[in-house]
Amino acid sequence: MIEPRPNVSVLSLVNQKGGCGKTTTAVNLAGALAARGEPVLLIDLDPQAHATLALGCAILDEPSIAEVLLDEARPIEAIQPAPGGIDLLPASPRLGEFEDVSERLLHPEQRLSRSITALGERYRWVIVDCPPRADGVLCANALFASTTALLIVETGAFALQGALQALRVFEETAERQGRKPPVKVIGTLFDRRTRFARELLVAMHGRFGEEMFDTVIRTSVRLREAPAVGLPIQELAPTSRAAADFDALTEEIMQTLAPSTTESTSSSGPTPAAPSTPTRARG
Numbered sequence: 464m465i466e467p468r469p470n471v472s473v474l475s476l477v478n479q480k481g482g483c484g485k486t487t488t489a490v491n492l493a494g495a496l497a498a499r500g501e502p503v504l505l506i507d508l509d510p511q512a513h514a515t516l517a518l519g520c521a522i523l524d525e526p527s528i529a530e531v532l533l534d535e536a537r538p539i540e541a542i543q544p545a546p547g548g549i550d551l552l553p554a555s556p557r558l559g560e561f562e563d564v565s566e567r568l569l570h571p572e573q574r575l576s577r578s579i580t581a582l583g584e585r586y587r588w589v590i591v592d593c594p595p596r597a598d599g600v601l602c603a604n605a606l607f608a609s610t611t612a613l614l615i616v617e618t619g620a621f622a623l624q625g626a627l628q629a630l631r632v633f634e635e636t637a638e639r640q641g642r643k644p645p646v647k648v649i650g651t652l653f654d655r656r657t658r659f660a661r662e663l664l665v666a667m668h669g670r671f672g673e674e675m676f677d678t679v680i681r682t683s684v685r686l687r688e689a690p691a692v693g694l695p696i697q698e699l700a701p702t703s704r705a706a707a708d709f710d711a712l713t714e715e716i717m718q719t720l721a722p723s724t725t726e727s728t729s730s731s732g733p734t735p736a737a738p739s740t741p742t743r744a745r746g
């Protein structure tokens with residue numbers, strides 16, 4: 464048994480497929496939560512560091528999530544303030560090193576959970592952007608730490624099959640790892656201009672029912688641009704359709720997945736006491 468963490472919602476964004484919108488959803492969900500004044504930490508658990516780069520941050524010498532998992536830095540030392548009021552625990556290529564050494568460690572999959580626990584009630588929300596590799600130790604860490612897994616599904620051709628396959632992979636992985644958080648489905652890259660897409664959405668709701676959020680994230684040029692600018696959509700284009708989509712999704716998530724306390728219990732505030740200066744790497 465792991466200890467309950469009633470005051471923090473840890474949401475991991477998963478799908479073994481790359482390019483389905485995990486990072487986009489992670490960054491902009493964190494941005495929308497922060498825009499509402501919610502204390503939120505975004506953890507980039509992908510060695511490709513796309514979420515880190517999408518917020519205009521790059522890791523040079525400062526500690527990242529890799530050093531935290533390798534027990535070389537405390538989580539608070541690695542957290543950086545990022546645009547839009549998001550606190551970021553950035554990724555670096557050294558995450559690959561953690562994957563390598565984890566074979567020699569006892570319970571390597573519990574390290575992320577331990578680090579989040581060490582942050583106490585500083586954050587109400589922890590959003591974890593997962594790598595596409597579902598069977599690795601990084602994803603195992605995310606699942607072990609999560610209060611809910613968010614399965615991100617691209618609503619294009621074969622979306623239902625894709626979603627069912629992603630769910631199957633998720634369940635197999637979770638069972639192998641002995642910890643299976645509840646899962647909720649979020650549809651992304653939705654193009655409502657086609658009847659086909661609308662029918663698909665109905666089919667997905669039919670299959671997943673309550674487990675699927677009503678909000679789908681529509682395809683948007685602004686969302687595609689945002690990572691290059693290094694800003695979440697709420698900062699880049701607050702009145703855009705994409706910002707409205709993420710606001711609606713955030714509303715649903717706050718209604719259904721908020722930690723058990725309704726008021727912010729963070730005594731030390733949403734930002735870390737002494738965050739290191741982020742390294743700007745604007746594209």
Ligand SMILES: Nc1ncnc2c1ncn2[C@@H]1O[C@H](COP(=O)(O)OP(=O)(O)O)[C@@H](O)[C@H]1O
Pocket residue numbers: 480481482483484485486487488513651652653680681682683684686687688690
């Ligand atoms: N709703 C969307 N509208 C337009 N482009 C999107 C949308 N969601 C994601 N993308 C783009 O699709 C690509 C893959 O998205 P990403 O979030 O990086 O997926 P993943 O993290 O699952 O690999 C990126 O170029 C991203 O900008």
Ligand SMILES: [Mg+2]
Pocket residue numbers: 482485486487509513593
């Ligand atoms: Mg990604």
